[in-house]
Amino acid sequence: MIKRLLILLIAFCFTGAVKAVTRITCIGASITYGATLPNPQTQSASAQLQMMLGKNFEVRNFGVSSATMLKKGDLSYWSTGAYKQALQSSPDIVFIDLGGNDAKLVNRVHLDEFENDCRDLIKSFVQLPMHPRIILLLPIPSFLTDTNQIYDKVIVNSIIPKLRNVAYQTGVEVLDMHAAFADQEALMPDRIHPNIAGTNITAKMLYCILKQPRDANYDVFKVIKQPYKESQFYGYACADLTFEGRESKIVKPKFAATGHPWIWRARFWGHEPQTDIALLQQGFHLVYCDVAELLGNDEAISHWNDFYKMLRTAGLAKKAALEGMSRGGIYMYNWAAVNPDKVSCTYADNALLDLKFWPDSAVLKQDYKLKTVAEIGILKASPIDKVAQIVSGRFPMLHLLADDDEAVSPANNTLLFEQKVKALGGVITVIHKPGFKHHPHSLPNPAPILEFILKATGYYILAPAIITQ
Numbered sequence: 001m002i003k004r005l006l007i008l009l010i011a012f013c014f015t016g017a018v019k020a021v022t023r024i025t026c027i028g029a030s031i032t033y034g035a036t037l038p039n040p041q042t043q044s045a046s047a048q049l050q051m052m053l054g055k056n057f058e059v060r061n062f063g064v065s066s067a068t069m070l071k072k073g074d075l076s077y078w079s080t081g082a083y084k085q086a087l088q089s090s091p092d093i094v095f096i097d098l099g100g101n102d103a104k105l106v107n108r109v110h111l112d113e114f115e116n117d118c119r120d121l122i123k124s125f126v127q128l129p130m131h132p133r134i135i136l137l138l139p140i141p142s143f144l145t146d147t148n149q150i151y152d153k154v155i156v157n158s159i160i161p162k163l164r165n166v167a168y169q170t171g172v173e174v175l176d177m178h179a180a181f182a183d184q185e186a187l188m189p190d191r192i193h194p195n196i197a198g199t200n201i202t203a204k205m206l207y208c209i210l211k212q213p214r215d216a217n218y219d220v221f222k223v224i225k226q227p228y229k230e231s232q233f234y235g236y237a238c239a240d241l242t243f244e245g246r247e248s249k250i251v252k253p254k255f256a257a258t259g260h261p262w263i264w265r266a267r268f269w270g271h272e273p274q275t276d277i278a279l280l281q282q283g284f285h286l287v288y289c290d291v292a293e294l295l296g297n298d299e300a301i302s303h304w305n306d307f308y309k310m311l312r313t314a315g316l317a318k319k320a321a322l323e324g325m326s327r328g329g330i331y332m333y334n335w336a337a338v339n340p341d342k343v344s345c346t347y348a349d350n351a352l353l354d355l356k357f358w359p360d361s362a363v364l365k366q367d368y369k370l371k372t373v374a375e376i377g378i379l380k381a382s383p384i385d386k387v388a389q390i391v392s393g394r395f396p397m398l399h400l401l402a403d404d405d406e407a408v409s410p411a412n413n414t415l416l417f418e419q420k421v422k423a424l425g426g427v428i429t430v431i432h433k434p435g436f437k438h439h440p441h442s443l444p445n446p447a448p449i450l451e452f453i454l455k456a457t458g459y460y461i462l463a464p465a466i467i468t469q
Contacts, residue, residue, distance in 0.1 A: 024049070024059040024210075025089045025125075025132075027077065028097030031140065032063030036193040043196050046095075048203035051466045053210070062086040069098040071117050072110045078121075087124060091132045094125050095206060097177075099163060100139040100192075103154035105147070111158055118166045126170075134172040135209065136163055140181040143191035150192060164235035173254040174235045175209060175281055177202065179274050182444035204463040211461050212283055213258040220252050220260075220285060223314045234273060236280050243310065244303050247290040250311075251276075257283025261344075261457050262311070263321040267292065267328030272442035275323065275347065278450040282459060285316060295327070295355060296334030297367045297381070304335050308342065319344035319395075321453050325441045326408065327352040333383030333390055340393025345456035347449055349400045349441045353413040354384040384417055391426035398429050398452045400443070402436035 026032055026046040034040025034047070040061075041047060050059035062085060067077040077083050077098055086094075098121075101107065102114060122134055138160050142150040160178060167174040180201060185191065187198035194202065221228075221239055228239035228250075239250045249269065262285040263276060269288050276286050289307040294300035312318065321344050324332035329351025336343045358364050361373050368381060383390065401414045414430060421428045431448060443449065454460035 021055075022057045022092045023090055024053075024057060024093045024095070025062060025086050025091035026059065026095045026097070027062045027083070027086050028095075028137070029063060029067040029077075029101050030065035031100070031193055032061060032095075032097050033065055034061070034063070034199065035065050036190060037196060037199065043199060045199040045202035045206065048200055048466055049206050052203060052207045052464045060086075060089055062089070063097075066101055067098065068101045068107055069118055069121065070102050070107055070110050070114060071120075072113065073102060073107045074104070075101070078117075087128070090130060091125065091128070092130055093133045093135070093210070095135050095137060096121065097137040097139070099159045100142065100150050100155065103139070103142070103150050103152075103159055105149075105151075108154060108158075111162070114159070114162050115166050118163065119170060122166070122170050122172055134170075135206075136167055136172055136174045138163055138174065138176050138178045140177045140188075140194070141185075143185045143188060165232075167235035167254075168232045168237065171254065173209070173281075175205060176274075176277055177205070179278070179445055180205060180447065184445070200466075203466075207463040208461045209281065212255075212459065214255045214283060215258050215260065216255065218256040218260060218315060220250060220256070220314055220316070224250065224310070225314075226310070233270070233286070234277050234280075236286075243289060243307055246303055246307075248307065249286075249288040251280060251286040253280045253283045253285060255283050256285070257459060260285065260316045261321070261459060262287055262316045263323055263453070264288070264332070265328075266322060266324040266331040268325050271325065272349075272440060274442050274444070274446040275449045275453070278446050279321075279453065282450075282454065284321075284459075287311060287316075287320075291331065293360075293363055293367070295358065295364065295367045296330040296383075299367075300331060301335055301338055304331075305339070308339070317344075318342065319457075321457060322346045323349075324351055325349040326438070327358070329353050329413075330355065330358075330383060334381070334386065336393060336395075337383065337386035337389035340389060340395070343393050343395045345395050345453055346397045347400075347453060348397065348414070350402050350405050350408055350438050351399065351414060352408050353382060353417045355379055355382045357409065357412060384413070384420070387417065387420040387426070388424060391421055391424045394427075396427045396429070396452070396456045397421065398431070398449065400431050400433060400441070400449075402433045402438060404435060405438045407438035 034044030037043040046061040062082040064080045064082045066075045142152045226241045228241040231238045233251045265288045291300040322332040329348045
């Protein structure tokens with residue numbers, strides 16, 4: 001008997017314990033169900049997610065075409081058998097993709113009840129014995145022109161803000177599918193439902209959010225020592241503080257990725273935030289320290305050095321991803337030139353890189369203690385003058401460039417900077433935007449920017465390729 005127990009113990013040590021199956025419940029409307037697909041059972045996003053995750057996961061689809069989040073909707077998800085079955089599915093993880101049908105004219109009269117109904121739906125799953133992880137999906141765009149039907153302006157201006165409010169209030173995760181499909185109309189044959197390639201995009205996003213390693217014990221708000229007030233940033237908790245007399249912000253993700261990565265917005269807080277939101281979804285922190293309008297001078301760098309030390313003491317990663325739009329390029333690259341070992345990568349967007357082209361000579365003279373306007377022409381205090389120091393950090397750089405930028409000359413800034421960086425062996429990628437002017441910044445779908453930053457920082461996850469029948 002003892003010998004048999006020893007054999008079993010040895011076998012257990014070599015093979016390990018049997019891993020329990022993780023149950024994933026997907027609730028939603030026709031997009032969740034897989035409407036318009038030739039074979040929803042194998043081609044819906046949940047079916048593809050099952051194939052990606054493998055045998056240690058059980059993904060179940062409880063989508064009901066035309067269902068609403070609203071209890072008073074024309075087909076309320078609350079009244080469906082699928083809802084009752086979803087509650088009985090013992091989920092460890094729940095994806096909720098409802099809200100698109102609530103944008104129909106017939107349902108808009110009840111939108112003042114949307115947030116309460118959404119909170120109640122979340123509560124009905126949270127209070128289950130297994131207390132599942134909840135992830136809200138923001139509705140994908142509707143490209144319909146009939147304003148009586150699923151109307152995208154209602155999704156953008158009403159449904160999505162309400163979902164983000166609920167995500168902030170309840171602390172559940174939120175995944176921005178609207179931005180992910182902003183440029184994917186070609187994958188939606190009826191302008192509402194994704195085809196197989198479209199559902200594959202969704203499946204990959206769900207896979208990556210599930211597979212991102214997390215540090216469940218880290219909360220930056222509990223370790224920062226400066227007093228702050230809490231506000232909301234697109235559904236995420238934001239600490240508003242004054243640091244050395246400067247307005248500063250720290251936004252924490254719903255979960256911190258292991259290693260506590262972060263992106264540092266140099267200027268124009270909250271403007272075109274698609275990339276910031278996409279990184280928050282992946283467990284990155286987002287920070288800001290307003291040094292306007294010091295234009296990257298020694299005082300600005302000093303404030304940022306101290307801010308960096310505070311963030312490091314609070315547990316954020318050694319290297320930051322830097323983000324600079326327009327003159328934010330001056331701020332981030334001047335700091336990077338002094339601190340090349342503290343940068344993981346840079347994302348510049350129609351960036352000003354040469355102060356000689358800054359239009360406000362009075363501010364420039366004050367910031368750099370110049371006596372005459374003529375001194376501006378010989379000023380060597382710009383990123384374009386510090387390429388050697390910047391390249392010494394050996395971090396990759398991404399630039400978005402509007403080829404018809406009327407405010408910041410591409411030839412005198414990004415294109416010249418790119419030439420100098422490559423001449424010194426630096427790594428820089430420029431994404432051109434033909435026909436665009438200085439505004440708008442970023443991309444409606446930030447996927448290329450997100451992928452660049454995740455790869456540069458070591459957090460990129462490649463979803464398995466699958467073949468759907």
